Amino acid sequence: MSKTGWRNLPIAGIIPKAGSSLEYKTGTWRAFKPVVDESKCTFCLLCWIYCPDGAVKRFNSNKKISIDYDYCKGCGICASECPVKAISMVEE
């Protein structure tokens, strides 16, 4: 892939387009992935609050959560914070 030369780059390294981080799928960084046991989950949403990447999705209609593996880096904070041990970290 050819990269842009200095004359044609945006000034001072700014990113003029908002939301470009969505294009960077950080899920590939993961070594362990969080897996949710729906039978134990109480929908307390502590994992949704603690996730530093916003990779926990909440579905209010059926009171369920799911993990967005495109962006989850596998840090394990959700599994650590879950009060009912409904999330386990499984090796990729």
Added chain:
Amino acid sequence: MRVIGLTGDEAVAYAVKQCDVDVIAAYPITPQTIIVERISDFVANGEINAEYVCVESEHSALSACIGASAMGARVFTATASQGLALMHEILYIASSLRLPIVMAVVNRALSAPINIHGDHSDMMGSRDCGWIQIYTENAQEAYDITIQAFKIAENPTTSLPVTVNLDGFIISHSMERVEILDDDDVKRFLPHRSPLYRLDVENPITIGPLCFTDYYFEFKRQQAEAIEGSYKTIMNVMNEYSKVSGRNYKFIDTYGIEDAEILIICMGSTCGTARFTAKRLRERGEKVGIIKVSLYRPFPCEEVIEAIKNAEVLVVMDRAVSFGAPSGPLCSDIKNVLYDFGLKIKILNIIYGLGGRDVSQNDIEQAFKLGFKLKLGDIKDKVLWLGVRE
């Protein structure tokens, strides 16, 4: 136009007031204190409609200025010595984000031993920070350059921060006759800022993202181009200001260079003493001259070469030490330029005035004498310390 008595610090504060700044974030430090005291008075009295941010350190002062400048505001701060050193990492961020900020640096020695008096060690310690750096000779210049600095910094092509340097105490605390422009003239000279980019919640952008091996190098190249390209902006602003004020500003100022055998090159308040001494020596028939370097970064290579090319000996006076280097910072630049233009002129580097050590006419006369000695081949030293006790 009015004439009032102002110290160098007060002259800077008065200029800032007339420039209608939006945000000032600063931390007081001797000998800069009077600048921020006067400005805080102006804000408290409602004489200027600005936000004065009292911060807990110089590191925070410049960080606040960066945020305000990124919002599109006209921003000022001032510091000296240890304060500038504490700002060091933020200096680079301001220039690489291409954010216009005007900062008065009231040049003072760096510790240790602790010292509050004037020399150029502080700014020379940060000379590679990517800011445009201008040195002033007296309170009038400190006033005039402050006004011009906003216009240079805010020029959309240039968009870089600028330091206005004035020697601690010698300029900052000496009261002089200062010619003040009318408020309306300053307003006309300095219209509202049109930022290159700005933080705006309606049109979000990212400023200062991570940049690795694949792009960082390109942004540094871009930044180098910005400061190299600023010569034209600075020259245009100086020319325009000369028309408004009747006072002529240039990158360098010269005296007696047409036939001078010995030229002293210096910066800051010493230039006045040097010019006065040179005039007296010329009355006695001695062929001496002076070059005052006002614009230090970007360095005015072509103007300097044009001025020094016919001299036999150059005496370059540095009010700072570059420890372990072949010569002081100003002298290194002069030698560099000489080599690039294929000139070989005898040079004596003089280190002087550290920690505010007074520089008298006798000292300047001594410097010229040393220049004549070098011409005759009676000196082998490349660097001499003038005014230090052996």
